[in-house]
Amino acid sequence: MSTEQPDPDAAAEEASARLFGRWPVENIEFRDVSTERYITVTPVAHTMGRHADKQFKKSQISIVERLINRLMQTDENTGKKQLTTRMVRESFDIVHSRTDENPVQVLVRAVENAAPREETVRLKYGGISVPKAVDVSPQRRVDQALMFIAQGVHRSTFKSETDAAEALASQLTGAANNDVNTYGIEQKEEKERVAAAAR
Numbered sequence: 001m002s003t004e005q006p007d008p009d010a011a012a013e014e015a016s017a018r019l020f021g022r023w024p025v026e027n028i029e030f031r032d033v034s035t036e037r038y039i040t041v042t043p044v045a046h047t048m049g050r051h052a053d054k055q056f057k058k059s060q061i062s063i064v065e066r067l068i069n070r071l072m073q074t075d076e077n078t079g080k081k082q083l084t085t086r087m088v089r090e091s092f093d094i095v096h097s098r099t100d101e102n103p104v105q106v107l108v109r110a111v112e113n114a115a116p117r118e119e120t121v122r123l124k125y126g127g128i129s130v131p132k133a134v135d136v137s138p139q140r141r142v143d144q145a146l147m148f149i150a151q152g153v154h155r156s157t158f159k160s161e162t163d164a165a166e167a168l169a170s171q172l173t174g175a176a177n178n179d180v181n182t183y184g185i186e187q188k189e190e191k192e193r194v195a196a197a198a199r
Contacts, residue, residue: 017043018043019042019043019045019062019064019092019104020045020089020092022092023092023096023102023103023104024102024104025041025042025043025104028041028102028104028105028108029105029108030108030112031109031112032112032115034138034141035111035112035115035138035141035142037059037138038059038138038139038141038142039063039108039111039112039142040059040060040061040062040063041062041063041064041104041108042062043062044062044065045062045064045065045068045085045088046065046068046081046085047061047062047065056139059139059142063107063108063111063142063146064088064104064107066142066146067088067107067146067149067150068081068084068085068088069081070146070147070149070150071084071087071088071150071153071168072084073150074154087164087165087168088165088168090165091103091164091165091166091168091169091172092104092169094165094166094169095169095172095173098169098173099173099176103172106172106173106176107172107176109175109176110145110149110171110172110173110174110175110176110184111142111145111146111149111175112145113145113175113176113178113184113185113188114144114145114148114149114175114182114184114185114187114188115136115141115142115144115145115188116136116141116144116145116187116188116191116192116195117135117136117141117192118133118134118135118136118191118192118195118196119133119134119136119191119192119194119195120132120133120134120191120194120195120198121134131194131198132198133195133196133198133199134195144188144191145175145184145188148183148184148187148188149168149171149172149175149183149184151183151187152167152171152182152183152184153167153168153171155183156170156171156183170182171183171184
């Protein structure tokens with residue numbers, strides 16, 4: 001009878017292949033075919049700006065890091081990446097305790113649901129400005145969804161006692177469930193409604 005001891009190197013390698021050492025990034029289900037190519041799921045939460053030089057290279061950055069970067073784009077949090085990463089890690093724990101799902105999957109679903117399909121642009125005819133409905137490119141859809149989620153977190157915590165990790169968890173679970181009371185879904189519906197009126 002042989003008692004094989006678990007290989008500590010293999011265990012460490014498996015943990016490093018998980019986001020924050022906990023959440024698996026394989027077998028993530030994508031429901032929206034158009035945005036699948038622009039949502040990259042990797043276990044790396046900090047690439048140190050490696051892909052920042054080219055316009056479309058940002059799609060190669062992990063969706064989690066892009067969310068972290070977007071959350072830093074407020075006056076109070078600019079440049080505080082470690083603080084924001086810790087906040088996202090805590091919010092993922094809250095999401096898991098609420099939904100009993102992989103929080104990475106919940107994030108992907110939230111981004112897909114909060115991504116607007118149509119928006120309006122202003123066209124000038126002579127001296128008159130006319131709104132015109134246009135389709136949104138998949139990359140912009142992902143960018144807008146992340147922006148809506150980050151703005152929702154900022155609005156929930158501004159001059160409020162609400163914890164940032166709690167607010168982010170609420171935004172992610174709400175958007176993943178297509179809850180219209182969530183800021184991201186509300187903004188997406190509003191953009192699409194205005195675009196439908198401008199068709």
